[in-house]
Amino acid sequence: MRAARASVLALTLMVAVGACGGGPTPVAKPLPTDVLPASIEGLAVERETSADAAFTAAGPASMVASGGVWTARSEDGRLVAALQVSVLEPRYDAREITVRRGVRANIETGRYRWQKVDGQWVGTQELAETRLYLWFPPGGDLFEVLQVRRTAADPLRLLSGILKHQQEKGL
């Protein structure tokens, strides 16, 4: 009888203690890997793992949970473009305008010219050495930055190729 009472008590406590906690802690989505094909517009694509440390070193104030940088180089090894894919911390949803504003304001001048490329709104900054494209994929958990040298032949075509590839992959 005592054993039965103890079991009931223990079960009650377990239920009560378990009920005291919140829901499961939200976890950021993993960084997508297939963001670029092996080559695009004649440029060789390579993942720059040396840039990963920058995402983890940003500290607790960072809005980014993880990220990666892919580079596209010409045949002679010349760097032509770099794509940065960033996964937002789960508490941020890029579908909210305040979050998008926060991200936009943090990148270079913060002033963009917006255009729709393959159904995706893309903001463009014309910088001294590069063209910078920023967009928020539909899921609300990512933002991507593409930097292309101003000397690149057709940056919009490169951008379009990237977007099409990602749309095919469901990003």
Add this chain to the structure above:
Amino acid sequence: MTILEDPPSAVESVMPEEARSPVAEAAPTAPVFDDITTAAPVADSRVLLAAFLGSAGGAWLVGGVFQGILARAVCLFAVAAGTVAVGVAQRSGRAALQYFIVPGSFVVGYLAALLLPNPTGTTGTVPELVRRALSNGGLDQPPIPFDPGWRFLAVGLLTLVAAAAASLALGLGRPRLAVIVPLPLVIAAGSLQPNGREAVGGAVALVLLIAGLGVLATAELADPGAAAGEGGSRGFEVRQLVRGGAALLGVAVALAALSQAKVLFPVPERNRDAKPQKPQVVPLKAVRDRPLFEATSSSKGPWRLGVLDTYDGSAWLLPPFDLDRLTPPETDGAIPGAPPRPSVTAQLTVRDIDGFTLPALPNPQRVTSTKGRIGYDVRTGVLRTTEGAPAAGFDYTVVAAASPTGAELSAAPTERSPELDAYRAAPSPPLEVVDLLGQAPTNPFERLQFLRARLYENVVAAGSGVPVDINPARVVQLLGGADGTPFEIVASEALLARWAGIPARIGYGFNGGTAISPDTVELRPKDGANWLEVQFPGFGWVPILGVPPRAKASLSNEAKNSTPQVRPSDDLTLQVYIPLENPDPLQAFQVVRYWVTRALAVAAGVAALWFVVPFPVKLVRRRRRRRWAAANGPSGRIVTAYAELRDRATDLGVGDPVSTPLDYLERVADDDEHAELAWLVTRGLFGDLVRDLRDEDATAAEDLAASVGRRLASAQGGATRAAALVSRASLREPFDAALANPWPEDRRLPQLRLPHLRLPRRGRPTPGAAS
């Protein structure tokens, strides 16, 4: 001086002659200023002259900062203009006219900037001219060209200083302010005098200052009362002046001697300019991108601006600045000492370049078609304008020695000129360099190329070309394959050349550029470059330009010089953008600043309201009193008119609320109308006219009170009149408390007692509540 100006003839008394006579007889004839001070009055003209002389001392020194006698003449003219303007305003009796001196000084400055000779053709709006003058700099290395921007600043400043000195001296009745006000300017300008001209410039300024004081002193001596004990004769004045002049001469000589001995003053800071200086470089990203100049030539440059030709063991330094090194070209533009070689011609047009240096090809042989005079710096080999900064559109033609080929340099004579030993000075070479020198050929040019090739084989260019310190150990690192900035690479080349026994230095200026036509390139700040310059007999200083074959790839958006010969290395510079959350975009100080700003604004508004509230209250009071006067017949009108006058006097600081009308006559200067009014009030309210007071008498009293009040006010300074408008004096202590006075008597309002602005006029003491 009286505190009442002469009565206007338009106001005529209606008092009968028999009633007026006693007034005139009874009116006090003695001086009425009980509080008269011992200061003797000084004529306005003397104060103005003193202000001119005192300010002229400053003008002389300010003009000395600039090149040419024109600067001093313009500065002296500005001082005269400011002084005369105050004199005219003072003589017209409208002190407010002095306020027009401020915009007037701008107009005069603008005219000086635009109308005076402008050899280099500088044009633009006043802000542009001033900005250009300031950005060209040179104040620490006087004398500098008297550019239009400086003309505007100098003329405007000196006009205002002279006007301020004259105006304050006259307005405050303190003549010595005429000399004291310009004194800070004299001191400041005195510290900027060119080397070797301090003593003369300072002595002239001193003479002018003391002459200004002398003008005031002789005026005081000339005053009969003051001079009575001294004889008061003109001979006495002359003797004093002669003695003072002799003493002044002695002081000037002593100052000149002491300045040479460097006992009196510390050695000026700018003497550092006599030593090589570290270059002060503005980062390229901080420079506004714009076309600096255009060059049309078959030569591709480089376009030189200067050199770093001294190595102190850790850094390459600019040569000391010395205008005496500038040699004017000959009449046909030929530059003495240029290497006699085949020439190449370049047509250059300045667009927007700061400073006085003209970009030019190396080893110029002739320069023509310039505006204004130029000089050639025999040490650095650069051209420099000497009559002003080159303006947009300033064009000139440079004929320079053609660049030698490698074969020519290899065949150059190998004699070692001792004159160039300073350009071979370097610390002992490190062992690694000694090894390289052992492997190098003996021919100087081939030796140099061998060393440069070893450097370029390994070094990776990275970063911007901002000059930094570089020591022999760093050269070894670069030889070993370390990353190096373009400047470090060039500096290493120069050190390697010196270690090889070749006179070497670093040239800087522009290279490359953007082609805007087949033979014309446009140079911008991003085309800035530095390069090795080596001296070979018969060829002069030859620029050796090279680019390292490898550089770090970068997507950085900082402006940089693109060189197609440079290939990317395996290293990579990427920019990663990581937005950071800012949960509270407002910092605490921002919140505090917001509320403090608003609180201050409210406080300022309240204070301003509190300050001006007497003015509307007095308007209300006047209206109520007049209403009461209208209802109380002639006596009421007379009481009101006189009370208004006395209250006005109280607000002007010359009142005495407790004196009777006749007593008050003794407190102020003689004035027939005032005496007439006082007697009219006394007789009309207390004397024989009480029973026969008519409206004509009341009207006369009102006219007299208005006339006296007007002149009483106009005799005071502008500041006093302005203060009287908002003065609380008559509200707190009205002449007649029985009349309307809408002001709280219990003084619950805070009593901030404003100082009474008893500003004497024309050197006479202010009449006030005399004891």
